Amino acid sequence: MAAGGTSRRIGAVGSRILQAVPVVFGVIVISFLLTRALPGDPAVQFAGQMATKESIEETRVKLGLDKSLPEQFLVYLGQLARGDLGQSVSTGQPVTRDLANRLPASLELTFCALILSCLIAIPLGVMAATRPGSAVDQVCRILVTAGVSLPTFFTGVLLIYVFYYILGIAPSPLGRLDFLYIEPPKVTGFFLVDAALIGDWETWGAALRQLILPASTLALFTLAPIARMTRAAMLSALSADYIRTARAAGLGRARVLYGYAFRNALLPVVTTLGMVFSFVLGANVLVEKVFAWPGIGSYAVEALVVSDYAAVQGFVLAMALLFVCLNLVIDLAYSVIDPRFGTEAQ
Amino acid sequence: MRLSRRDILKTGMMSAALPFARVLPASAAPRDALVAVSAQTINSLDLHRTGTNRASYAIAVNCYDRLLTFGSKTLADGSLSYDFTKLEPELAESWEVSPDGLTVTFRLRPNATFQDGSPVTSADVKWSFDRAVSVGGFATTQMKAGGFSRPDQFSAPDDMTFVVTLDRASKLSLPDLAVPVPFIINSTLAKSHATEADPWAMEYLHQNTIGSGAFKVTRWDQGQQVVYERFDGWVGGPLPAMRRVVLREVPATATQRALLERGDVQIAFDLPDKDASELAEKLTVYSTPVENCINCLCMNFSFEPFQDANVRKAVAWAVPYEAIFQTAAYGRGLPLWGGEAEITDTAWPRKTPYSTDLAKARELMAQSNYPEGFETTLSIATDLLWMEPAAILVQEAMAQIGIRCTIDKIPGANWRTASLVDKRLPFHFENFGGWLNTPDYYFFWAYQDGHLFNSSNYRNEEIETLTNETLDMAMDDPDYAPKIKRMFEIVLDELPRIPLYQPALNVAVNGAGGYEFWFHRMLDARSLTGGEA
Numbered sequence: 001m002a003a004g005g006t007s008r009r010i011g012a013v014g015s016r017i018l019q020a021v022p023v024v025f026g027v028i029v030i031s032f033l034l035t036r037a038l039p040g041d042p043a044v045q046f047a048g049q050m051a052t053k054e055s056i057e058e059t060r061v062k063l064g065l066d067k068s069l070p071e072q073f074l075v076y077l078g079q080l081a082r083g084d085l086g087q088s089v090s091t092g093q094p095v096t097r098d099l100a101n102r103l104p105a106s107l108e109l110t111f112c113a114l115i116l117s118c119l120i121a122i123p124l125g126v127m128a129a130t131r132p133g134s135a136v137d138q139v140c141r142i143l144v145t146a147g148v149s150l151p152t153f154f155t156g157v158l159l160i161y162v163f164y165y166i167l168g169i170a171p172s173p174l175g176r177l178d179f180l181y182i183e184p185p186k187v188t189g190f191f192l193v194d195a196a197l198i199g200d201w202e203t204w205g206a207a208l209r210q211l212i213l214p215a216s217t218l219a220l221f222t223l224a225p226i227a228r229m230t231r232a233a234m235l236s237a238l239s240a241d242y243i244r245t246a247r248a249a250g251l252g253r254a255r256v257l258y259g260y261a262f263r264n265a266l267l268p269v270v271t272t273l274g275m276v277f278s279f280v281l282g283a284n285v286l287v288e289k290v291f292a293w294p295g296i297g298s299y300a301v302e303a304l305v306v307s308d309y310a311a312v313q314g315f316v317l318a319m320a321l322l323f324v325c326l327n328l329v330i331d332l333a334y335s336v337i338d339p340r341f342g343t344e345a346q
Numbered sequence: 347m348r349l350s351r352r353d354i355l356k357t358g359m360m361s362a363a364l365p366f367a368r369v370l371p372a373s374a375a376p377r378d379a380l381v382a383v384s385a386q387t388i389n390s391l392d393l394h395r396t397g398t399n400r401a402s403y404a405i406a407v408n409c410y411d412r413l414l415t416f417g418s419k420t421l422a423d424g425s426l427s428y429d430f431t432k433l434e435p436e437l438a439e440s441w442e443v444s445p446d447g448l449t450v451t452f453r454l455r456p457n458a459t460f461q462d463g464s465p466v467t468s469a470d471v472k473w474s475f476d477r478a479v480s481v482g483g484f485a486t487t488q489m490k491a492g493g494f495s496r497p498d499q500f501s502a503p504d505d506m507t508f509v510v511t512l513d514r515a516s517k518l519s520l521p522d523l524a525v526p527v528p529f530i531i532n533s534t535l536a537k538s539h540a541t542e543a544d545p546w547a548m549e550y551l552h553q554n555t556i557g558s559g560a561f562k563v564t565r566w567d568q569g570q571q572v573v574y575e576r577f578d579g580w581v582g583g584p585l586p587a588m589r590r591v592v593l594r595e596v597p598a599t600a601t602q603r604a605l606l607e608r609g610d611v612q613i614a615f616d617l618p619d620k621d622a623s624e625l626a627e628k629l630t631v632y633s634t635p636v637e638n639c640i641n642c643l644c645m646n647f648s649f650e651p652f653q654d655a656n657v658r659k660a661v662a663w664a665v666p667y668e669a670i671f672q673t674a675a676y677g678r679g680l681p682l683w684g685g686e687a688e689i690t691d692t693a694w695p696r697k698t699p700y701s702t703d704l705a706k707a708r709e710l711m712a713q714s715n716y717p718e719g720f721e722t723t724l725s726i727a728t729d730l731l732w733m734e735p736a737a738i739l740v741q742e743a744m745a746q747i748g749i750r751c752t753i754d755k756i757p758g759a760n761w762r763t764a765s766l767v768d769k770r771l772p773f774h775f776e777n778f779g780g781w782l783n784t785p786d787y788y789f790f791w792a793y794q795d796g797h798l799f800n801s802s803n804y805r806n807e808e809i810e811t812l813t814n815e816t817l818d819m820a821m822d823d824p825d826y827a828p829k830i831k832r833m834f835e836i837v838l839d840e841l842p843r844i845p846l847y848q849p850a851l852n853v854a855v856n857g858a859g860g861y862e863f864w865f866h867r868m869l870d871a872r873s874l875t876g877g878e879a
Contacts, residue, residue: 040759044767046397048484050491050791051798056767058482062396089397091568092390092552102569157600165604172610173601174594175570289597294569298597302387305729306399307759 009335013328020324024317028080031316032073040307046089063089076313085317086310090303095314098299103318104189105176106288106295110280112192112211113218114273121223122269125230126262129238140231144224152283156217156290163213171209175292181206214291218284222276229272233265240264266337274330278323377876379590380858382613382869383602387595388572391563392551393526394478394485403526404593404868408574410529410557411582413438413452413471413508414520418862418873425632426862426873430783433520436582437466437530437558438508447515452508458581460532460558468502473533475500475510477546485527491782492522493818516818518782525781526866532556560586560872570595574871583872587860591871612858615869618731622852623676633678633850634863638788639779640682640695641675641732642843643740648803649772651722651749656714658841662700664707664743671847673739674732679850689838692821692830694785695848698838704746711747719748725774726753727761733775736846765801776801776843781865785830786816793837804842809833 043060044051051059060066064075079086085095128140150158163170171178176191181203184194191207237243238261246256285297296315303311386401393406417432435441438452458466476497478485489495493512501509512519522528531551539550550556555563560582561574574591594611596602599621605611607628614625622631643665645652652658667683685697711717724741726733734755741751751773756764765771778799780787791797794813795805812833819826837843851867860875 038759039757039763041763041767044763045759046483048398048487049400050484050487052487053796055483055487059396062482090389090399092395092397093568098568153598157598160601160604165608168608172605172608174596174605174610290601292570292594292596292598292601294567299569305758 009332013332016328016331017324020328023324024320027317027320028077028313031313032076035307035309035312036069036072038304038307042089042307042309045306085314088303088308088311088314090306090308090311095310098311099296099314099318100189102294102296102299105293106281106284106297108190108192109211109214109218109287109293109295110277110284112215113222113280114277116215117219117222117226117276118273120219121226122230124223125227125269126234126257128227128231129234130257132235137231140227144227147220147223150220151286152217152221153286153290155220156214156287159213159217160290170213171206173213173291174210175294176207176210177203178206178210214287214293217287217290218280221283222280225272225276226269230265230269233268234261237261237265263337267334270330270333270337274326277326281319281322377857378588379592380588380613380871380874380876381592381594381611382615382858382871383594383596383605383611384615384869385595385597385599385602386616387569388566388593389568390552391555391566392548393529394481394483394546395548395552396481396483398484401868403866405555405563405572406526406529407864407866407868408561408591408871409555409559409563410531411437411458411466411559412524412526412529413441414524415583416521416524421634421863425634426860427634428862428864430521430637430865433524436524437471441520443520448512450510450512450519452510454506454508455581456506458558459579460535460556461562461577461579462532462535462556463579464532464534466530466532466558467505468508469505470533471508471530472497472500472502473536474531475528477531478528481546481548488525488527488781489522491787492516492519494519494522494528514818517820518784518787518817521782526868530558532558558582561591586872587875588871591874593869606854606856609856612856613861613869613874614854616867617852617854619674619676619678619850619852620731622678622850622854625854629854629856631852631854632861632863633852635680635848635850636779636867637865638694638781638783638785639777639849640788640843640845641679641736641777641847641849642775642845643736644771644774644776644802644843645841646769646772646774646802647805647842648769649722651716651720652772654714654716655840656710657716657749658844660707660710660714660747661744661749662698662841662844663703663710664747665700665844665846666702666739666743667700667846668702669739670736674736675847675849678852680848682845682847689831689834692785692827692834694788694830694834695845696834698845700844702743704743707747711749716748719750721750721752722773723754723771724751725756725765725771727758727765727775728755729758729761730775730777732777732849736775766798769801769803771801774801777849779867783865784821785833786813786819789813789833789837790817792843793833800842802842804840806836806840809836 042063043056043065047056047059088095088098091098124140128137131137160173164173177183184191184198184200184203187194187197192204195204195207243256243261246260284295285301288295288298300315388402390398390402391405392398393403413436414433415436416428416430417434418426419429421427437454437458439455441450441452443450454466454468460466479489479494479497493514493516499511503509535556536547536551540547560577560580562577563572564575565573572593576586576589599618602614603621603625606614622633625631645658645661647653671677671681682695682697684701685699687699724737726737737753741753744751765774776799778792780791790813792799793804793809794800795810812829816826816829851863853861855861858874859877860873862870862873864870
């Protein structure tokens with residue numbers, strides 16, 4: 001039975017991945033066409049400060065942009081087939097290497113922010129739902145309203161002002177590591193993981209200290225949807241028939257609350273988490289700018305500003321793949337949380 | 347190029363010398379390491395590469411030598427600036443110009459070595475110059491400004507002698523050898539990394555500095571920081587006081603200011619005018635007017651109303667200069683309005699005879715072919731901060747004389763294409779600055795037909811001839827001044843571009859000294875010192 005379930009699950013994962021193929025191809029085509037449709041001429045951009053008509057044309061040929069669109073697309077597909085995302089003109093490095101450097105920085109920040117956010121928002125939502133109208137509920141409401149209404153760059157600058165500038169307890173907001181420390185050897189690109197792997201707890205602590213302010217900024221921003229969703233889902237779960245039955249059957253309060261109500265309320269919360277994750281990864285840019293965080297958001301924006309086609313396409317593609325994986329993980333999480341979703345529900 | 351973790355730990359210097367180590371109290375012995383922050387990102391260590399951005403020119407300045415450099419002078423406010431009129435030796439020990447001005451013979455410093463210890467020879471100079479004129483793009487274009495366009499113009503008769511042959515004698519040739527572009531590369535090392543597909547070792551130089559300059563890059567984390575380490579064998583000038591300079595990329599100016607005020611960094615480079623004027627109340631802020639650079643309001647001759655001389659003059663009399671200077675530039679820089687009508691000298695940028703006089707502007711509009719006014723679009727770039735406030739003020743002022751402007755914001759990527767290459771914006775701003783500080787060089791780029799920064803599609807036959815004549819002419823030639831004055835007269839009368847003000851480069855320091863302004867607007871780490879002076 002268990003083995004059958006596992007193989008069925010693997011089959012389901014396989015079919016989900018197959019379903020993603022046309023989506024990813026679509027993303028490739030659209031990102032290619034959209035970058036070309038952008039205003040801005042990379043040849044002009046990259047011909048440098050002083051340029052003449054000839055030097056601009058020379059640059060165009062050098063970048064391979066003198067070829068027709070279909071030709072450029074074929075070249076691009078050929079590169080992709082070899083696992084090559086092309087060369088970023090502005091960084092002068094392969095896009096894959098840029099992404100490998102930048103993506104972990106953003107992911108580490110986003111994960112930390114979401115974990116922090118969940119640690120606060122979910123208990124808060126549960127408490128608010130069990131005691132609607134109470135003081136906890138009001139606190140939850142205030143925090144949530146503040147979280148959504150304060151723009152991230154504002155919160156970021158405010159936190160720097162208070163904790164770094166005035167109190168002097170936060171480290172300098174200079175990216176992922178104070179430069180007393182050397183980056184841990186790269187395994188995952190997540191400094192917390194890499195430092196832990198070699199047991200360098202000093203660097204680990206330093207990386208964590210750098211993370212606190214930006215992660216709090218993002219966490220405050222993401223509190224709202226998670227807390228509100230937890231509260232709403234808990235409220236509807238608590239008013240459901242099976243809870244009434246459970247209570248009538250004399251089950252303990254904790255058992256009712258966490259064993260039945262919370263587990264059922266978790267589904268919409270996980271869905272929300274997935275959505276929040278995706279928009280936070282995109283909305284990172286401002287936080288990255290304020291904290292000089294070398295993440296993917298600022299990379300993509302810079303690439304867009306200078307019409308660096310390969311970099312923009314690589315970014316869009318990486319994001320698309322990330323979301324395909326994310327959706328898969330969320331769907332799998334569903335079936336773990338709620339067996340009714342099973343594997344037929346594909 | 348990248349030091350391994352172990353290397354750095356082994357040397358044990360990192361933690362001892364880094365300014366961030368809080369073990370040193372602020373008043374400790376003069377520091378030998380500095381941290382500078384800037385919003386710009388360095389995207390290559392090789393200025394010649396296609397796609398290298400402006401901020402990266404700093405690497406060429408600090409890590410490589412040129413044959414020549416400029417001397418320095420003290421400005422009226424006591425700050426230091428390079429001096430365009432004083433050419434000084436860097437890698438060249440001496441140079442000699444033939445009487446006809448067509449051959450320049452350089453003697454190299456006999457004791458100069460590259461950072462790997464090998465001697466600098468004229469073969470390296472030749473290879474580097476060949477590279478600059480061959481790779482295309484910006485490097486090649488800038489070399490042409492000095493009259494260098496083909497490898498056969500350069501020869502190395504012996505190890506210490508380098509000869510440049512010019513097609514025509516020009517006063518711009520020697521100064522053009524002191525701009526960041528013709529930097530001298532260790533050609534033996536470069537060639538060992540060259541391939542058939544990459545004969546100029548672009549790949550290798552993109553990631554490595556292999557010059558004879560005062561600093562070498564020991565660490566470069568793209569998008570984060572560049573670490574300069576002093577090269578103690580440098581002979582191109584006095585040995586820098588700083589052993590290590592870290593250039594950190596911090597995009598948000600609010601963060602830059604917090605870091606600087608806390609003293610965790612010592613220099614904030616290229617600050618916006620607003621932040622500079624606010625910081626100036628607490629810290630030392632250098633705001634140096636950028637030589638040969640003018641923020642202008644341009645009128646495009648391809649659009650009918652602007653073909654009318656009365657309209658252009660009416661606009662020039664209606665512009666609220668003072669308000670723009672205060673609102674868009676926070677009073678940083680130099681005003682360029684309200685000057686004498688008579689042109690008696692060759693100073694450039696110079697004050698125009700125009701100022702804000704709405705009565706005069708209305709009168710001129712009434713005499714024009716558009717007494718009822720007209721509608722037009724005023725275009726601005728979204729990422730150039732000064733343009734938006736200036737545009738709003740211009741829009742208001744134009745409404746007073748019947749010119750109804752719609753403000754059109756053009757994103758950064760498209761700005762150069764729309765304004766400079768397609769030249770399709772009727773009414774817009776422009777901020778060209780020439781590296782070579784002569785008026786004729788400015789005219790060449792900004793007033794001659796078809797050239798990049800002539801975004802007004804302006805063409806005047808007399809300007810074409812006079813610019814061509816003065817471009818190579820020595821500045822002490824008796825014909826020079828009259829011709830230049832005539833050029834000023836024409837363009838200030840015809841007004842394809844209305845000079846608004848001369849912008850400033852803002853640099854704030856806290857615990858660093860020796861800052862010197864350079865025309866290339868990059869941070870020259872060589873003159874920096876650890877204490878404010």
